[in-house]
Amino acid sequence: MTGARSELHADVALANRILERMGLSHAFGHASARIPGTDTFLLPTRRSPGLAAADNLLVIDTEGRVVAGDGEPNSEFWIHARLYAARPDVGGIVHAHPPSCVCLTQIGEPHRVVHNQGGVFAAGVPEYSRIGLVRSRELGDLLARTLGGGVAAMMRGHGITTAFPDVRTATVAACYLEESAALQLRMLAAAGGDASRIRVFTAEEAAPLRDQVSGSVARRAWEYFAAVAAATPLGGGQRL
Numbered sequence: 736m737t738g739a740r741s742e743l744h745a746d747v748a749l750a751n752r753i754l755e756r757m758g759l760s761h762a763f764g765h766a767s768a769r770i771p772g773t774d775t776f777l778l779p780t781r782r783s784p785g786l787a788a789a790d791n792l793l794v795i796d797t798e799g800r801v802v803a804g805d806g807e808p809n810s811e812f813w814i815h816a817r818l819y820a821a822r823p824d825v826g827g828i829v830h831a832h833p834p835s836c837v838c839l840t841q842i843g844e845p846h847r848v849v850h851n852q853g854g855v856f857a858a859g860v861p862e863y864s865r866i867g868l869v870r871s872r873e874l875g876d877l878l879a880r881t882l883g884g885g886v887a888a889m890m891r892g893h894g895i896t897t898a899f900p901d902v903r904t905a906t907v908a909a910c911y912l913e914e915s916a917a918l919q920l921r922m923l924a925a926a927g928g929d930a931s932r933i934r935v936f937t938a939e940e941a942a943p944l945r946d947q948v949s950g951s952v953a954r955r956a957w958e959y960f961a962a963v964a965a966a967t968p969l970g971g972g973q974r975l
């Protein structure tokens with residue numbers, strides 16, 4: 736195992752634990768990373784992301800075949816397989832079930848940019864409106880088409896998927912998206928449910944904020960989420 740490969744294993748395991756510790760998922764959800772330069776990716780075995788470890792990751796290809804590792808993959812591995820197939824630019828994917836994002840989908844409110852970190856999603860977050868789990872190649876392809884060239888999709892009554900050049904960024908962005916959705920719900924409640932009263936950022940205002948998921952800002956966010964994951968017991972998660 737090369738040094739770079741072991742660092743990637745560590746990142747994938749940590750990303751999964753962050754999803755659970757930050758309250759984006761509990762028993763379900765998963766983060767993956769493409770093995771650079773290949774059509775394969777690292778994904779945990781079928782257990783809570785909070786239990787992910789660097790030594791129990793599987794190597795799966797974009798056709799959905801487990802090519803290395805022991806154990807059964809998470810049942811929605813098709814999300815990862817088909818998104819990596821459709822998007823050569825993507826190196827990290829998160830699929831989680833964060834509650835505020837699920838709430839937004841179920842009141843028919845699209846994601847809106849209402850705070851700085853939400854600027855990452857200024858181009859819009861499309862909705863995958865089909866309910867139920869993504870347990871087939873066809874549904875994985877459908878989700879990939881919904882996401883298109885974007886960075887995230889809301890999944891009605893289900894959760895979210897984020898897709899970025901690396902797993903750290905995909906994880907930080909997933910945390911931002913849930914924080915953004917939680918704030919949007921609070922604003923809607925404070926405004927008596929009248930979405931027109933929310934001072935949504937314009938495209939021009941939001942555009943410079945895409946740096947919230949790159950460079951030193953993203954490193955700082957990852958450092959923090961990683962420290963929280965290390966200091967928080969399983970099931971003792973934060974809520975964004």
Ligand SMILES: [Zn+2]
Nearest residue numbers: 811830893894
């Ligand atoms: Zn799911």
